[in-house]
Amino acid sequence: MSEPLRVLLIGKSPGKLGEMLRECGRDVELIRCERPRDGLALVLGGRIEIVLLDLDLMDGQGAAAFDRLRRTAPDVPVIVLTTAGSSPAALHAMQNGAQDYLVWGKTDAELLCRAFRYALERKQVKAALRHSETMYRRLVENLNEGVIAVDETGCITFANPAMEEILGYPAERLVGSPVAGFFDGSGREGSVSKNPFCRETDERQEFELDLLHSGGGRIHALVVTSPVTDESGRFRGSIAGVMDITERKCAEEELLIRNEHLMVLNQIIGVTAASLSLAELLEESLKKTLKLMRLDVGIVYMLDSERKRALLQHQNGLPGSALARHRLIKVHHWPFNFVFIAGQPRYIEQQADLNSIEAGILRELEVSALACIPLVAESVVVGAVYAGSRTKESFSRDERTLLETIGQEIGSGILKGMLHKKLEAANREANLYLDIMTHDIKNAENVSNLYNDLLLEMLEGEAALYAKKIRSSIHRSAEILGNVTTIRRIHHDAPDVGPVDLHAVIREEVAAFPEIAIEVAGGTPARVWADDLLSEVFTNLIRNAVKFGGQDVRIAIRVEDYDGENVLVSVEDTGPGIPDRMKESIFRRFEREWVGGYGDGLGLFIVRALVERYGGTIRVEDRVEGRPDLGAAFRFTLHEVLPAGDDEDDEYPDGEECE
Template identity: 90%
Template sequence: MSEPLRVLLIGISPGNLGEMLRECGRDVELIRCERSENGLAAVSGGGIDVVLLDLDLAGGRGAAVFDRLRGVAPDVPVIVLTAAGEDPAALRAMQNGAQDYLVKGKTDAELLCRAIRYALERKQVEAALRNSETMYRRLVENLNEGVLAVDEAGLITFANPAMEEILGCSAERLVGSPVAGFFDAPGPEGTASKNPFCRETEERLEFELDLLHGDGGCVHALVVTSPVTDESGRFRGSIAGVMDITERKRAEEELRVRNEHLMVLNQVIGVTAASLSLAGLLEESLEKTLELMRLDVGVVYMLDSERKRALLQHQKGMPESALTRNRLIKVHHWPFNFIFIAGQPRYIEQQADLNTIEASILRELEVSALACIPLVAESVVVGAVYAGSRTKTSFSRDERELLETIGQEIGSGILKGMLHKKLEAANREANLYLDIMTHDIKNAENVSNLYTDLLLEILEGEAALYARKIRSSIHRSAEILGNVTTIRRIHHDSPDAGPVDLDAVIREEVAAFPDVAIEFAGGTLARVWADDLLPEVFTNLIRNAVKFGGQDVRIAIRVEDYDGESVLVSVEDTGPGIPDPMKESIFHRFERGWVGGYGDGLDLFIVRALVERYGGAIRVEDRVEGRPDLGTAFRFTLHEVLSAGEDEDDDSLDGEECD
């Protein structure tokens, strides 16, 4: 606003225009061009902020000049001047992009300045909306999955570049073509009788479909369609996500021929599917694995509720002398932390450089090779299965793959047994990506559209506020997309924890918020079991504190020893606090809190998911006990990486005696 406002007048000045412009509250440079050619040349040279166009140019050429003006400088706001309030030329100009019109002789300084100010603000809003549309279009155009839009008649109305590649056809050819023309009959059930892209249903439809490729081949695709309706709720077509799964299907077919391993795996799967109890599942799956793979010793451990110890649940072939010492394992001691904390399989095999601890494990179990496979349920390690041989000195690559696959199947069975009452929620997790896209991002778009409509209709001082709200909504959409990426990794990537420098992570996150008062003394030497998503915990907690406490909020981060095996991290703020009834629900996905409070979506859901992914626990408390209005404290534990030297004080190498 320090630069002068450059206003170009094309036509004859209506009275004391210069004096009226001086009332606009800032320096104004008025450029007068009575000839339209001179005015067009001036605006095409750039630097013009607003154009005042006199529609009463000689010969009635005002409308033609307006059209040329929009072609030369489409981004410069134009206010037309007319001699009469009901001038058809003024109405036409408004319909074709003019920001406002003023009646000469009836315009005062206040009206003129307000029209100029609103014209500039509307142009800024239009530019922001164009940027938003460009962002979402780029998102769709750069997806690896195909996106297809079909109207109620079954005609394709849009196809992104990935869809062009899947079908081997250009978008020009696809748009306007019937989608059924790309089906490779008979297609999914019901295709022959009704086009699945035109099915009027309130729910999304998921199916597999063979599609014809432009080169004459066939593409096997996974299709997810969602209905599109107009404002009255009438069905107008569908939008579909299309994924080429041809290669995946080919790989599945190749795996099918591996008869021996499939036989083992199928029988274990049968056990996990048929077992009605956790104990039965563990016992039957372990015995079936040992029998079919011709192994001699098997042990199944499950973590206790505190995730500090693993308890023996079932064993077969273990020597009596080893039973007492191996009923309980401290999972944070090496090498068991690799299995129970990091979630990584470990193979202990006879070799020249075998360390003394692992050699003693083989000796105690009387085996020459031992496979230790973590059992993972919903990305969380819940236990492990040990399988050993007295005749093998090592496991082949195929045997390792099979054992790990069996571990995954047992983990899936455990999850089924433990979370049967949450089956509906578990099914929804498989569609988490779609939930977020249709929920949060749609909400953000709706908010943006709402404030844009208000801004276009209400020409009052609140227009700047609405513009800021639009920008805030678009920023929120970007945060949601970031959350989508994080959640997808949490639910789809296997845990691959390793030692992480906690002090460095916190310092980096503090530096990322230079405008926020964050206190962190630092100096902690703790290394914790985590992965590269650990910074997201601190990002979301700090961002949540700022979101509800404002830029003046003060934040303190502390790290202290918890129980000798874990550290306790506290993130405290001076924000509005959280009432006791809300302290549990704020961690739930899509949970809304209260006006001015925490818990408005995914941030805290992600925090809890990551902490639990690392084997820790999180809780929320009042920063000052009994005074929720004085701020909030989030406290969570992380397992500390213990060196081999810290384990030597234990009398047992891999466990302790348990009555």
């Protein structure tokens, strides 16, 4: 350090002190005064780094002078000087903060300089310690979490401001108080052995604890404790961080309740979606609701056709003594009209002002709380579900919301059943009308064909041409009617596939078009999994080729192996072909953009529907790759009926195995 060390000597003439100071390796500025009062003034003026206090000139007041000096400048190190080795004043000074004491006549330069060096180092250490303590205190006092120190007896020795806020007590009230007194249920936790803050352990502990607030509330806290030990390793208490997690616990409990309610609702939705009948829907929904919501008694009512009475459909847990009385209720009587007429939920719970009628209902059902939830379908009340508990005094807001949502879901299930019945009735009626129309139209076609044939025999020239067009239109009408009938079978009848001789079906269809040039390739017999509608595939593909290719169109039908389990069937024609942009859409219903002519747009739709019905796939390509104008090729797959014994397990007959 470049600046000289400023040393104040309060006492007699320094004698050889100046010479000894020059050997300290640093410039020393020695300032001397004889009276302690003058020394105090100099210290207060600042810049004094060390004080040498001569106790021999104090006339027995050395201890008092030292005390005044320490009070005046507690941060300035003081070294006392004495001619006696163990004077009472020196002893007092050492006990109360003196850095060192030196004996006149027995002190040399080395000893003096070492005392100075130690004094300055202790001063620096104390300054650093005070700074560290200040930073620590600021940190602890500004934490959002509480910090509390507890000694080995379980008494609080320190609490920061956050801890004051958590418990609602000032620090003065907390310090010195047993920490167990702030536990929720402190009587059970009162002993030190049960006090979690006083567990003698070398490890950090983490636990949750309920604490009592000064206002009477309860604080749920997360506590992390660390042990405090002395130099010998003996347990002296603990310091703990305390975090108020009351809101978090409430949120967790709320989330848990919501998850449970969502699970209940999902199961009820599953029941309403899977139930095949109204009885199954009501029974399973009631059973699930009681089980999942931990309720004891349940009843499902449905209104009669006159909407004057509610009839019991299902019950669970209903006392036998109440069964007869509650099998049928008149819905216009109070309080049932509130549910069945007004369509509002009603909760009958134990209350001081509970009326005698509702109190009687609770007694009859042997419950302490009852929820009456209307079942609504198409904005009309169709019934109600009653759910009661023998342990609950009332239903929470969340439970009420869940019960009302369950009622809405059951009502939706009832509506779905009603709509399903209406749909089935409408479907039966539509099929009846279609059967009647098909029968009558076919009769009309037969009569029209008969008269048309008579006209063709009688007419010639242009009149005969018109008669032929009439016959073509009648045939076209018959095709449309046949397509509609086929589509109805596809959608209405479940597939009943079995082995079908593919080549026999092809031969029959080729024979039905004798005027068309049709080549059949692939003579290997093949049986496929199909039904009697397979012929419609070839009928529509051949008819489609003739319609757009004319009577001179040439058709080829090929059958070949596809992958060992399926056959590939190709129906190729020399017609106008299909543009690339239409190859993906021509199988859609009523897709006719590519023809520019006429047609019902159902033929190819039927073809794809049947191929997919048999588990195959279909696509359309150019007959000659890259030349759409040279015709189209429809290719589809069918599952082949494999001969018995083709499995790998049958590879070695008579039980022989490969070695």
